[in-house]
Amino acid sequence: MASGGSHGPMQQFEVNPIVALKLGSYDISFTNSALFMVLSAALITVFLVYSTRGRALVPGRWQSMAEMSYEMVANLLRDNVGSAGRQYFPFVFTLFMFILFGNIIGLIPGTFTFTSHIAVTFAMAIVIFLAVTVIGFVRHGAGFLRLFFPHGAPLWTAVILIPIELVSYLSRPISLSVRLFANMVVGHVLLKVLGGFVVMLGLFGVFVLPVLVSIQALELLVGALQAYVFTILTCIYLHDAIHLH
Template identity: 55%
Template sequence: MANPMNQFEVKTIGPKIEIGNFDISFSNASLFMVITVATISLLFIFATKKKSLVPSRLQLLAEMAYEFVAKMISETAGSKARPYFPFILTLFLFVLFCNMIGMIPYSFTVTSHIIVTFALAIFIFIGVTIIGFVKHGFGYLKLFVPSGVPVVLLPIIVVIEVISYLSRPVSLSVRLFANMMAGHTMMKVFGGFVISLGLVGGWLPLGFSVALTGLEILVAFLQAYVFAILTCIYLNDALNLHH
């Protein structure tokens, strides 16, 4: 049986490029990032080309994505988050398309690498923290002091709050990465079972694979949604600060 982890291997394409000490070689991971971004860009630029009053199907799709994210932001972070709309939209579309393109057989799932999800999460974490301090100054530290807590419990609560705040990028990135990796590994394992059990017993894992494909498409959407909505919630804490 093929190693189910092989699908996550990063293989350099073309020559090794280095800037200073940094290796920036183009790989299959980079290729699928480019494919994802190109797909989203072409799809949305083409879909929004006409700006017709009665939208075409493609334009409607783009508008649905727009309104989906707009609703998500206004429900979690309110109107103050309006300037961050393009970022949240980009984030949601990037994660969604990475996940979805990863569902195509023989493709590479960009979001199944912890370093990618962690880079996104740490960027969000730092960005949100900066926004919080810029908007509220040191008052942003009130985030760690919930109101209505007895003074005796306060030191413990503050410690817990700080730890939970600092673990945000870890939980955000690990959630997405683990979901994508586990799903793809599972599919690979069941795919391997189909081959090894052959015509006699292979039907059961094949059926399971079909069901898993449906489940993984759901997970791909759900994780993109969760990633975006958690970003909105963090943004809400930074913008509105009522804990």
């Protein structure tokens, strides 16, 4: 299965079709990547529905977890976008939970991390980018273009500033997607390489094992943090579209 016949550290990122499907000339097979996306969406639904089922006044463990994630995203949106951001809460919360679960499920050995594929992260980033641009134009009309020229700058600087701001604006989906994708890939390759050391060193692998455990813990933090960063950047972009800086 693996190219070159060996189980290298990159083998974990291979996308394999589970159910081969074709639509015209497009390959729309149900892959392991799609399977884990469905799995994480299902897990999120089960987690949220099950934990809030009791609707207790004093929340139990599961309900606190659900409330904490809800409040975290709600605060993030309120602090960064203001009250105008409330209507975008469902989308931002879904995004956060989807990425968070994708990152955390991917840390279980033998699973597939769909956030480690640029195709997935870039698809999310481009949707956010287009949505934010459309929101900006709908709210401000052509006035949205003021975003590309700082208020109060001398007019002749527009020749340089507008192209620079335009490039900066267009680079958003790239930086948004590359950050998440690269973090996930780096972490998982590191884990696999260190895991390989443990096996290769045999008995002495015991000395590498604690490092592996601490890297695993670090990856858990990185996974949560990257979901947070992705969400907060979405909020900042929304803020720019709604308030024009």
